[in-house]
Amino acid sequence: MQVRLAYAGPTGMTVSWNTFSQLSNPSVKYGREPSSLDQTASSDISITYPTSLTWNNHVKLQGLVADTVYWYQPQPCNLSSPVYSFKTSRSSGDSTPYSVAIAADLGLMGSDGLTTHVGDDAANPLGPNDLNTIQSLMLNNGTYDFLAHVGDIAYADYWLKEEIQGFLPNTTIADGAKVYEKLLNEFYDQMTSISASVPYMVAPGNHEANCDNGGTTDTAHNISYDVSICMPGQTNFTGYINHFRMPSSESQGTGNFWYSFDNGMVHYVVFDTETDIGDGRTAPDEPGGAEQEDAGPFGKMMNSQLQWMERDLKEVDRSKTPWVVALGHRPFYGSAANDSSDLCNDCRLSIEPLFIKYGVDIVYSGHVHNIERLNPLANMIPDPAGLNNPSAPWYLRNGAAGHYDGLDPLVLPLVNYSNYANDMEYSWTRLTFHNCTHVTNEFVASKDGSVLDKATLFKNRACGAQVVVRNQGETQCYIE
Template sequence: MGSDNAQILHSVQTEVQEDNFDMILHVGDFAYNMDNDNGRNGDVFMKNIQPMAAHLPYVVDAGNHEVAYDFSHYTERFRNMPANSKEMPTVTSGNGEAPNNWFYSHDFGNVHFVAIDIEIYFDYPDMVAAQEAFVDADLAEVDRAKIPWIIVHGHRPLYCSCNEDCDEAAQTVRDGMEEIFYKHGVDMYICGHEHNYERMYDVYKNETSKTTVNPPATTYVVTGDAGGPEEHESFTRPQPDMAAFRTDAYGYSRMTVYNESHLYWEQVECDTDDNVQDKVIDETLTP
């Protein structure tokens, strides 16, 4: 979501003011870019989200538009994220050592959330092993009897179908994370990067069972159509079997976790009076 053309901003602010949300999850690419105009663009963005971030948890992970100056604007502006990686407790940003908010985890209700920094695979290869070790060890410690849901979020997709971004780059991320997700039964991976919305069925090694009842693999969702200077990103390829729904309309996603077995997901389109475009109930009968 950019400082300009932030299509969803008013709708989401209204929902926050009406106490419809408990948490906001923003999966990278802030302001476009936070470092522009010596950081003034980042200041505008932070002012725009203040009515929301001051009211409830505003949880983030870094995108490719945060990479300037060693992620210093991301690292410093979002210092209040949990820094619980034993493998790498600090990171070196453009301003020196800082708590590691590049990859971390936390519990919220009956969901265990894990944030990952996908850009590490492309710009910081020396950190890949530490991040993967953290995710693997962190997920191994989750007590599914107490915390039944696991959701991982990062910026880039492991699976998508719109264009060439879904080829080599997505494969690079899959090579690092897909086996860890499958091993620990990650329920959902939420990302952005593509400026559209695409909900996949459960997918493992490019195969899907096309079920939302006790799916055997991770469900993948791209929700990157909040609005920014780069506008829409059209789908230039046919819709594959693994894709349940996709659109390039501006919008945002809403998730409700009802209990240990039912999660409700929907996509709200801002182009047409905040209509719900896509909705699904994910039923996990056994952890």
């Protein structure tokens, strides 16, 4: 169950799945035809943690051919076990157009999550005939190379809030761990129809940190719960660490927290806005950790993530991957409350200089549960070029994938560099790379697949050109 894929370099794919018991030798049979799974890869990684109800199995398939379909089946299997397929990454430098799907703040759907009912004081329940975001992504499976989930995965840490509000039956705090794990398992099972056939690349969000939803209050009984209620195994991103295997070893990153990979003409940088912000900041804005996450750091040194990011961005071969896309959970900018819970000013202060210095093209975030497309920005100043060959990164936020608590109302007035915003529709993002100069962002309405907003970024560069990086603050220069 919970079958999921992750790129493992240009010729590798990690297959992960869960079982109710430990496997001594997790194995995957695979091949180029569904009827001929003539190769086997194995590992010794079958792991769990104290409160988990399952074991996480991870096997890396290596030596694959780029941009090629393979069929596979986790072992052991029986006659009813499905044979899945995936397509490997495009080679770095392959300039064939393609799309990716991006979602953030995507939680459990259905009777234990988002339905036609939302939490108390929340807005935007699903309409009776609306597709939810997981259903919409399923329907569009095959039209995107991979799905990036930019933090806040499952919302299992809503278990107590859902019980307090009478949405789930009450249990004890001691038994709450089982409810948390049940919600996690349900979500990952719902995602399998997507994650078993396209790589599911994840970034950490605040709801992966621990079991208490950043602090949960029962106002009727005047009780506040904090991270101290979380059992061992439900703190410090433990489930997230166990469940996924992102390509950090291939990119000298750290676990599932920061890593990079190429696909075709794009270099993707996934970063951590929850811990390891650097320069003395271990987590956004609060000395004790963001919203009392009490998590991390995961780097060996205070600035490990920043030092890694600088090395990674410096080494990008822009003649092969002219596009650089960064994905991190908390937004730096936007029409939202300008405090630690919405915009991550510490993230911006630490990380934005690198994005400017190395000419990152696009920065994606979620966390705030609505949609917004901004003008490209640097140091809080809108780039006057707009989308017509800006030198500043383009900031896009789509935290509207949906979960039990619906959507967040936009903070008005919108910032003056906001070019599109929507707080009424559940949505995911389709990003299409046409060539080395044009990329189109579409916010897709989950309910019916309609495009809510479409905008194309143009970069004036010759394909195959090198980017010259000057000192920070100077204009990026592209040699044609």
